[in-house]
Amino acid sequence: MWNGDPYHIFRRSRSPVGLYARQKWLGEQRNPRWKADFKATVQALSKGQSADGSWNQSIVTTTQRLFGLHLTVRNPNESINRALDWLMAVALKEWSRIRKGLHEPITSQNLENLPFTPGCSGYFLSGASLFMASIFGRENDSRVLEAYGWLNEEGIQNNGRWCGRSCSNNILRAFVVHPRYSKSRATQLAVNALARVQDTSGRWPAGVPFYQTVNALAHLDSEEADVQLKKAFKQLSRTQNRDGTWGRSQKEWKTFLAVHAMRRKGFAGL
Numbered sequence: 001m002w003n004g005d006p007y008h009i010f011r012r013s014r015s016p017v018g019l020y021a022r023q024k025w026l027g028e029q030r031n032p033r034w035k036a037d038f039k040a041t042v043q044a045l046s047k048g049q050s051a052d053g054s055w056n057q058s059i060v061t062t063t064q065r066l067f068g069l070h071l072t073v074r075n076p077n078e079s080i081n082r083a084l085d086w087l088m089a090v091a092l093k094e095w096s097r098i099r100k101g102l103h104e105p106i107t108s109q110n111l112e113n114l115p116f117t118p119g120c121s122g123y124f125l126s127g128a129s130l131f132m133a134s135i136f137g138r139e140n141d142s143r144v145l146e147a148y149g150w151l152n153e154e155g156i157q158n159n160g161r162w163c164g165r166s167c168s169n170n171i172l173r174a175f176v177v178h179p180r181y182s183k184s185r186a187t188q189l190a191v192n193a194l195a196r197v198q199d200t201s202g203r204w205p206a207g208v209p210f211y212q213t214v215n216a217l218a219h220l221d222s223e224e225a226d227v228q229l230k231k232a233f234k235q236l237s238r239t240q241n242r243d244g245t246w247g248r249s250q251k252e253w254k255t256f257l258a259v260h261a262m263r264r265k266g267f268a269g270l
Contacts, residue, residue: 004244006259009252014041016071017256042072046079053082060110062087063128076136091129092143113253115173117209119166127170134177148181155186160193165207176219191224198228202235211257218261
């Protein structure tokens with residue numbers, strides 16, 4: 001039983017997640033108001049793109065804009081393709097140099113409304129670029145497959161971990177959206193590693209982002225992931241706010257991650 005309407009927070013939202021919810025979950029795609037809000041938001045997301053395809057030569061800002069365009073425009077267009085070209089060139093062309101030389105701050109504040117968490121800049125860059133490549137149809141690009149293969153071997157060697165827990169979230173996020181690597185040995189080991197540290201309440205320890213982890217696991221066709229989700233969904237039912245949202249901060253984003261995960265798994269009532 002829900003404490004409130006989990007969709008209420010999205011009903012007038014013009015954010016990318018709000019527009020996604022209004023289109024996909026509330027059926028507003030033919031509503032003139034949704035169309036106007038959609039147009040304004042896409043224009044704002046596209047504004048200020050540099051000639052090289054990036055926004056301000058910033059990996060974080062370019063990732064933010066691409067994710068917003070994924071939630072709205074969905075299919076690659078000229079603007080999205082130029083941004084992807086730039087991000088992939090930075091992330092994949094010179095792997096070791098970028099991994100050591102990226103100095104852009106990766107903080108909770110500038111990662112708001114992204115499925116990534118603060119950690120080592122190299123793993124953030126790798127996870128973000130592979131995630132974007134996969135969701136925009138470049139999952140079979142030779143550079144993308146090479147990077148996934150390298151990270152898959154690292155994940156196997158480290159028993160399902162990449163650096164710390166936050167970095168592991170960023171890499172797992174990329175793995176769960178790839179048609180081949182979502183079923184890889186490294187992904188299986190990462191799911192098993194999360195299972196070992198999940199407690200009976202459904203939570204994971206500090207450093208494992210609850211809402212992002214729930215959403216990532218919901219992308220997998222995995223019995224091991226589903227066992228964890230069953231406990232996590234019970235935790236969500238206990239912690240929903242009276243207004244139907246989740247979380248104390250970033251309520252729209254956390255509610256989106258929770259509802260998206262539950263809908264993917266056919267959760268009753270959604």
